[in-house]
Amino acid sequence: MIKYSTILLVAGALALSACNNPDRYGAGGTGAGAGGAGGITAGGLGDPNDPNSPAYFQQTIGDRVLFAVDQSTLSPTAQQTLGQQAVWLNQHPAYTAIIEGHADEQGTREYNLALGARRASAVQQYLIAQGVSANRLQTVSYGKERPLAVCSDEACYSQNRRAVTVIGAGAGV
Amino acid sequence: MTFIRSLCLALAVAGLAAPAALAQSGPLRIEITDGVIEPLPFAAPTFIAENPGAAEVAQSISQVVAADLVGTGLFREIPPSAFISPVTSFDAPVAYADWKAINAQALITGAVALGSDGRVNVKFRLHDVFSGAELGKGMQFGGGQGDWRRIAHKVADQIYSRITGEGAYFDSRVVYVSESGPKDQRLKRLAIMDYDGANVQYLTDSSTIVLAPRFSPAGDRVLYTSFETGFPRIKLMDIATVSSRALAELSGNMTFAPRFSPDGGTVVFSLEQGGNTDIYSMQLSSGQSRQLTNSPSIETAPSFSPDGSQIVFESDRSGNQQLYVMPAGGGEPTRISFGEGRYGTPVWSPRGDMIAFTKQNAGRFHIGVMRTDGSEERLLTASFLDEGPTWAPNGRVIMFTRESAGAGGAAQLFSVDISGRNLRAVPMDGSASDPAWSPLLP
Numbered sequence: 001m002i003k004y005s006t007i008l009l010v011a012g013a014l015a016l017s018a019c020n021n022p023d024r025y026g027a028g029g030t031g032a033g034a035g036g037a038g039g040i041t042a043g044g045l046g047d048p049n050d051p052n053s054p055a056y057f058q059q060t061i062g063d064r065v066l067f068a069v070d071q072s073t074l075s076p077t078a079q080q081t082l083g084q085q086a087v088w089l090n091q092h093p094a095y096t097a098i099i100e101g102h103a104d105e106q107g108t109r110e111y112n113l114a115l116g117a118r119r120a121s122a123v124q125q126y127l128i129a130q131g132v133s134a135n136r137l138q139t140v141s142y143g144k145e146r147p148l149a150v151c152s153d154e155a156c157y158s159q160n161r162r163a164v165t166v167i168g169a170g171a172g173v
Numbered sequence: 174m175t176f177i178r179s180l181c182l183a184l185a186v187a188g189l190a191a192p193a194a195l196a197q198s199g200p201l202r203i204e205i206t207d208g209v210i211e212p213l214p215f216a217a218p219t220f221i222a223e224n225p226g227a228a229e230v231a232q233s234i235s236q237v238v239a240a241d242l243v244g245t246g247l248f249r250e251i252p253p254s255a256f257i258s259p260v261t262s263f264d265a266p267v268a269y270a271d272w273k274a275i276n277a278q279a280l281i282t283g284a285v286a287l288g289s290d291g292r293v294n295v296k297f298r299l300h301d302v303f304s305g306a307e308l309g310k311g312m313q314f315g316g317g318q319g320d321w322r323r324i325a326h327k328v329a330d331q332i333y334s335r336i337t338g339e340g341a342y343f344d345s346r347v348v349y350v351s352e353s354g355p356k357d358q359r360l361k362r363l364a365i366m367d368y369d370g371a372n373v374q375y376l377t378d379s380s381t382i383v384l385a386p387r388f389s390p391a392g393d394r395v396l397y398t399s400f401e402t403g404f405p406r407i408k409l410m411d412i413a414t415v416s417s418r419a420l421a422e423l424s425g426n427m428t429f430a431p432r433f434s435p436d437g438g439t440v441v442f443s444l445e446q447g448g449n450t451d452i453y454s455m456q457l458s459s460g461q462s463r464q465l466t467n468s469p470s471i472e473t474a475p476s477f478s479p480d481g482s483q484i485v486f487e488s489d490r491s492g493n494q495q496l497y498v499m500p501a502g503g504g505e506p507t508r509i510s511f512g513e514g515r516y517g518t519p520v521w522s523p524r525g526d527m528i529a530f531t532k533q534n535a536g537r538f539h540i541g542v543m544r545t546d547g548s549e550e551r552l553l554t555a556s557f558l559d560e561g562p563t564w565a566p567n568g569r570v571i572m573f574t575r576e577s578a579g580a581g582g583a584a585q586l587f588s589v590d591i592s593g594r595n596l597r598a599v600p601m602d603g604s605a606s607d608p609a610w611s612p613l614l615p
Binding site for chain 2: 098113117146
């Protein structure tokens, strides 16, 4: 479901670089400190069918996991996705990642920032436990500031309660 | 009950502000009966222009004074078409019978002079029509041409305070987040305006997400959270120079939810490390920080009591968001919220007697107030999403963010009296969130 909407967005090679994280930055580009924003070219992201490309990580493996209301516990589905993320990251040590934690709009601003941090941290800890080096993984919380889906019901909220592993350019890229 | 009664008392003490000579003739006052107020009718003839050049600014000042008073919901303006006798001179005796005949309980007279150097001088008198005498003494305010709105607010503040016995609040500002753009890519920038939405000035551009600005006690600096580095970090801005700096380098991922101590020397805030959020304080002079809570749960939204001795904050240590009070130096917190639902964003009243909060229950959001021990909880609003209360300098009015639902949802600033009356949108262009009310301006 989530993958679908992402795939629809990444229609062309140029669109790839613009849309690799549609939920990530405002039009003004808030991600000055984010690893990949400026460094990854369309070519660098590559083909979702190429197992060595970040696009494969993002779309074929799945770059995000979802959470229940007010929770940061990883579901079995989430653990499965993260297990594959960890395998990929372990096979591609040149890449770093920033894990973004998000919340739905049904909460106060400060609490949601803290909740997003909890979710990002849960993902980070899981990946570390799967052997990914801690110094390759940063976390950031967006709270409820960057919803992916904009309706005000559970269909959207469930997509917004997420943690997204955003691949950035490592030293070798 | 005590709460309501004290409110009634507070509003009914207008007579105390009046000279003793007025006492026997029935003081001008606002009465609350069971929380319902009959707005007090007043007449405010356009202030007299003392020289030809002053006509326009006199008109503008008169309008702002009336708008301030009417905006409280406590006053009703009698339209000039009902006036029997014109006021042609500031110093001529007032024909009280003519104002009594149209049931004006208060009469405001004023005069405006505009100097050749652009200085504005405003005189006013407040009359208790039924007593046939002035309420308090006539006063004058002077300022530069750009200060005319502030002068008008100061006149209205005097009138409001004399009649209600409450502290003033019109001559104040609000710092907030101006919002634009679609819901999934919202652009946010800090802005500051007069309490009534006038004189908007932008303090940042919209290149990065900014959140929840908070005034210093002197109103000259603002703490806020910025994503400028890619990660939420607290910044401190000097308003006059519009220059910002990072609060300090701290270990941890994210710093947010800052507020000043009442003496302005300390900042209390949240710091997140490894997914866990606790409350810290930092001395601004030394940059030294201190951890005030140490719990695996989320501790955030700290707010000092006005005497600086205590901090109210929210924590989900019980399983969901609730309000707690702890000593300002840290220590065992006491839970104060026990109703149904979740409680967040507590803010101590500048009077020290109440705490405003956001409550989430059964899919609705409310702004509410309670005593500092959690008793006498009262919800003032209800909507799809109300959050983030901030107190007017006199502790009588609360401003907050109200956001509408759906893909086209947008945030707006609203204000409400602590009695729950007079809910109104702050008149302004565009969307806005996260208001913080300044102290009364000097």
